[in-house]
Amino acid sequence: MDYSTNDSKSTSKNKVVAVVGGGLVGALNACYFAKRGFQVEVFESREDIRQAKIVKGRSINLALSHRGRQALKQVGMEDTIVSKGIPMHSRMIHSLNGTQSPIPYGKKGQVTLLRQRLDTPHSAETYSTTKLNFAHKLLNWSTETGAMTFLRAAGAKEEIQADLIVGCDGAFSAIRKQFLRQSRFNFSQTYIPHGYLELTMPPINGEFAMKPNYLHIWPRNTFMMIALPNLDKTFTCTLFMPFDEFENVTTGDQVIEFFQKYFPDAIPLIGADALKRDYFHLPAQAMVSVKCSPYHLSDKCVLMGDAAHAVVPFYGQGMNAGFEDCLVFNEIMDQLNEDFSAVLPEYTRVRVPDDHAIADLAMYNYVEMRSHVNSKWFLFRKYVDNFLHMIMPRTVIPLYTMVTFTRTRYHEAVKRWHWQDKVRNDIVHSSLELILTRGTQHFSSCNQKEDVVPCLTKRCWYGGWP
Numbered sequence: 173m174d175y176s177t178n179d180s181k182s183t184s185k186n187k188v189v190a191v192v193g194g195g196l197v198g199a200l201n202a203c204y205f206a207k208r209g210f211q212v213e214v215f216e217s218r219e220d221i222r223q224a225k226i227v228k229g230r231s232i233n234l235a236l237s238h239r240g241r242q243a244l245k246q247v248g249m250e251d252t253i254v255s256k257g258i259p260m261h262s263r264m265i266h267s268l269n270g271t272q273s274p275i276p277y278g279k280k281g282q283v284t285l286l287r288q289r290l291d292t293p294h295s296a297e298t299y300s301t302t303k304l305n306f307a308h309k310l311l312n313w314s315t316e317t318g319a320m321t322f323l324r325a326a327g328a329k330e331e332i333q334a335d336l337i338v339g340c341d342g343a344f345s346a347i348r349k350q351f352l353r354q355s356r357f358n359f360s361q362t363y364i365p366h367g368y369l370e371l372t373m374p375p376i377n378g379e380f381a382m383k384p385n386y387l388h389i390w391p392r393n394t395f396m397m398i399a400l401p402n403l404d405k406t407f408t409c410t411l412f413m414p415f416d417e418f419e420n421v422t423t424g425d426q427v428i429e430f431f432q433k434y435f436p437d438a439i440p441l442i443g444a445d446a447l448k449r450d451y452f453h454l455p456a457q458a459m460v461s462v463k464c465s466p467y468h469l470s471d472k473c474v475l476m477g478d479a480a481h482a483v484v485p486f487y488g489q490g491m492n493a494g495f496e497d498c499l500v501f502n503e504i505m506d507q508l509n510e511d512f513s514a515v516l517p518e519y520t521r522v523r524v525p526d527d528h529a530i531a532d533l534a535m536y537n538y539v540e541m542r543s544h545v546n547s548k549w550f551l552f553r554k555y556v557d558n559f560l561h562m563i564m565p566r567t568v569i570p571l572y573t574m575v576t577f578t579r580t581r582y583h584e585a586v587k588r589w590h591w592q593d594k595v596r597n598d599i600v601h602s603s604l605e606l607i608l609t610r611g612t613q614h615f616s617s618c619n620q621k622e623d624v625v626p627c628l629t630k631r632c633w634y635g636g637w638p
Contacts, residue, residue, distance in 0.1 A: 186211075204502050263389055277576065311329070318334060335512070348475060360462070361460060363459070365415060366412050371442055378405065431447060470516075489575065493582075526582040529586050
């Protein structure tokens with residue numbers, strides 16, 4: 173079956189794009205290409221989960237923020253998706269003694285939207301030029317011709333060829349394997365020493381067991397638990413912890429003992445019996461971070477989403493970065509008149525530094541979530557950042573705001589963050605030095621005139637520096 177065309181003057185209506193991977197990014201890409209008039213063939217190795225009685229695999233809540241919303245907006249999907257989500261205003265920090273303290277994400281009105289799933293394959297099917305092919309496992313493909321070989325569910329092989337191959341087939345991408353055989357292709361894969369395990373917090377009397385519009389966090393320095401609300405009034409609780417810590421808990425009684433020590437307020441909400449049962453339902457799952465470069469091979473193939481840049485989930489940007497891939501590619505298509513030979517290298521040039529930056533930020537944010545939020549110095553810095561942003565909104569913008577509520581390029585947000593960090597620290601240190609200097613001068617003046625005790629009784633220290 174040959175979908176390709178060698179006529180350089182042909183319009184997009186005569187060209188076929190093969191999207192390998194029918195997940196979130198693949199399906200959204202299909203919408204973008206179909207909207208431009210391309211014939212789109214989507215190939216997914218799994219069966220259609222919309223029709224499956226049992227869906228295998230891992231689940232994770234999806235955080236949709238500004239970048240993802242902008243990508244959905246371009247294909248008319250934003251309002252539909254947003255209407256079925258739960259807005260998240262703040263982090264809610266749970267201390268060991270049960271105290272709860274909110275930390276807002278940004279200014280009033282800035283929220284992250286939470287969804288359990290997005291039905292992007294259904295949206296892709298609304299385009300008459302799009303065909304979804306499930307149970308098609310990619311066996312091989314040619315970097316020279318773009319020819320692909322798929323294994324179908326019944327065991328038959330199918331040969332496919334298209335004008336452009338878009339690899340959206342996840343962190344363990346079959347498309348990317350051919351890139352690894354090419355000279356000067358950079359690739360790294362890093363498993364963090366922590367795994368994750370999911371638990372469910374049921375509703376109480378038909379309502380959420382906790383306040384729903386928050387990311388609930390139980391930070392415990394080397395590990396943490398989070399809880400995110402679902403539309404059915406449950407919470408998905410996720411325990412992130414080093415694998416050796418998971419391995420130390422081997423019985424139901426040890427589970428309860430562990431939770432009594434670190435998450436006592438969660439036990440009555442989840443239920444002791446459910447904890448004992450669900451903790452051992454599945455083993456702790458691994459998390460991997462993938463970086464590679466370049467994202468393209470000649471004018472035949474391009475990688476997007478996790479196939480290009482799998483990230484750990486601690487910044488809530490994995491899906492948003494993947495969706496922004498689609499949007500950035502679409503913008504470059506406009507700029508370069510859909511010329512794949514020019515579009516693909518430009519996409520690599522623009523996107524690689526940003527995706528590498530968000531991968532690093534996701535790693536950093538795990539440390540912040542499990543440890544830094546317990547620090548008074550961290551909270552003070554957040555206060556200073558927000559204060560400076562309030563009085564200088566265009567000059568000082570908190571990192572989280574840049575990443576989550578703007579389309580500031582990820583790598584530029586990191587550069588600006590480092591600069592702002594230095595400026596803030598200089599301001600704080602200068603202020604402390606001034607206070608200490610004036611205080612020393614005042615104290616010396618008091619010593620010269622009278623004894624220290626009378627000076628203190630006159631409340632010199634509490635009345636402020638002169």
